[in-house]
Amino acid sequence: MRLLIVDDGFYIVEYLKHLLDWTKYGVDHIETTTNSIEAKAILDQGQTDILITDIRMPEVSGLDLLEHVNKHMLRTKVIILSGYSQFDYAQSAIRLGALDYLLKPVDKEDMEKAMQSVVKHIGETPPDKEELDGPGYLLSVISEQQSPVHSVSHADPSLNTLSFCFFQVPDGGGQAEITLRDNSEGLEDFIWQTPSGLAGLVLTSRMGSLQDKMEHIHFSQSFELGKKNTVRHHFYSFFHHEDMDASDFARWKDWNLPSKFDATQWELVRRNMLKKFAQLTVRKHKLLYLLEFVHFLYRESNFLQSAEVADLLFYQLSEPDAALKSILLSISEWNKNADCANHQIVHTIQTYIADHISEGLSLEDLGKIAHLHPVYLSKLYKQETGENLSAYISMKRLEKASQLLIDSSLHVVDISRLVGYKKNQYFIKLFKDQYGVTPYQYRRQHIK
Structure with missing residues (x-):
């Protein structure tokens, strides 16, 4: 789902x-x-x-x-x-x-x-037979990782026994894509347009018609989707010219892929991935490892979209070292955007605090400014800065008060109100806790 x-x-x-x-x-x-x-x-x-x-x-x-x-x-x-x-x-x-x-x-x-x-x-609702997560289903077939939630039977049980073949149209697009989709018999979710060309699966019964209409299309041998070992044998042979056997597929169990993705631990995942990949010296083992990692990322996160997954599976994996760089770049860009968003929220809040230091500045008010629930805002701020938001507000209030004590002749009670404290005695207590002296003593020390 x-x-x-x-x-x-x-x-x-x-x-x-x-x-x-x-x-x-x-x-x-x-x-x-x-x-x-x-x-x-x-x-x-x-x-x-x-x-x-x-x-x-x-x-x-x-x-x-x-x-x-x-x-x-x-x-x-x-x-x-x-x-x-x-x-x-x-x-x-x-x-x-x-x-x-x-x-x-x-x-x-x-x-x-x-x-x-x-x-x-x-x-309790009848399933929608037209729904099919093409990339997710294909990955579940050719990958060693179990993904029972990807099931072609949810769309149409008969698909498991139909005869398919892989196809590839390098640099294909435009009319070629239209022709393929017109001959997909409703299975357009198995046809992908990628930056490197068209690729995917079509019914074997459409091979002859497509060969007549498309000069540069190539087909694999036929197979049934329900026969996992046959499907992935043809996948690696057709797209990446590698002959895989059972011992190759068994290696993935030693690769210690994470069971669940946690964005906060991505750096650790990245380092472990690079370390494991560096230990692989055989091209087909690198292919297998990257495919398992692509499956994991697609299943657990939104880093890789459908077109990216298809381009990796059908084209980029042929050059494993370059494919690894592409995967890491996609995730790094996502992380960078996430970091920028969080930094911008912190900057917005800090700017607002500076401009409204005399106001209440409750978490509820600041949450509305950031369009975040107060609890989420508090957690995000602590995560990004390492300090509590309330502590930051108090610090900025007292900094402003110390400046006014030196640069103005305002009474302490007026300064207290200007920096957001309605109770003068509470302000004096906080000021002394911060600077070790009362506001009056602070002023005398700094004005000679």
């Missing part, structure tokens, strides 16, 4: 993405976005089984997305999240068909209960 997580706060999206082991609920593909307009476009593709969305977002709200699902009769099941506890929002969400309504910060146990309800409802 495919899960879409939507929230205008990047940190919230990442928190939710790693909150559960989603595979336990049959989720084999997770897509995330902080752009609610983009979310509507993703829903329009008709492949999203579960939507978890914030109720309040700029431009398109969670209720808008829920209404969109209803209006277009999409099969998507919806869980609504909100940092606001107003009952009218819950009423609207439930009335529009949301299966659950959870308050932020989302508790793991509450989300587990919500997902159990969603899975039950999906189980």
Whole structure:
């Protein structure tokens, strides 16, 4: 199943993405976005089984997305999240068909209960036979890793016994892609346009017709998708000119791939991957290792999209060393964007604090500025800076007070209010804790 997580706060999206082991609920593909307009476009593709969305977002709200699902009769099941506890929002969400309504910060146990309800409802709904995660299914067949949630039988049980073959059209595009899709007999999810050309699977029965219409198309020997060993033998032989045997495939058990992806531990994963890859001297073993890693990344994260996976599988893996660099670059770019987003949030909050030092500056107020729930904002700030947000606010207030004590002749009680403290005695206590002297003593020490 495919899960879409939507929230205008990047940190919230990442928190939710790693909150559960989603595979336990049959989720084999997770897509995330902080752009609610983009979310509507993703829903329009008709492949999203579960939507978890914030109720309040700029431009398109969670209720808008829920209404969109209803209006277009999409099969998507919806869980609504909100940092606001107003009952009218819950009423609207439930009335529009949301299966659950959870308050932020989302508790793991509450989300587990919500997902159990969603899975039950999906189980009572007839499966959509047109749905097929092409990359996920192919990876589950040619990879050693078990991925039972990718099952072609969910789309059509007869596909397991049909005769297929791999195809490749180097530098193909345009009319070639149209011809292939017209001859796919509804299996367009097995056809990929990549930067290096067209590749994928087609029914063996269409080989003759396609050869007549396309001069540069190449085909593998035929196979049945249900016969795993035969499929992956032809895959490695046709695309990468390697003859694999059982002993080659057995090696992956010694590679210690992580069982679950954790973005915060990516640097450790990267180092371990480079170390293991450096120990491999045989090309086909490098191919196998990278394919297993691609499968892991596709299953556990959104680093690699469908087109990237296809280009790696059908073309780039032929040069394992270059493919490794490409994979690492994709993940590094993702991490860089995530870091930039977090740094920008911290910068925005610190700038706001500097400009509004005399105001209350509650976590709730700052959360609205950053479009994050206060709890998430507090965690993000601590993660990025190593200090508590409340401690930073106190420090900036006292710094401003110390400056005013030297640069102005304002009374201490007035300075206390200017830096956000309504109770003068509390301000004096905090100031002495910070500087070791009272505000009066500080002024005398610095003004001669």
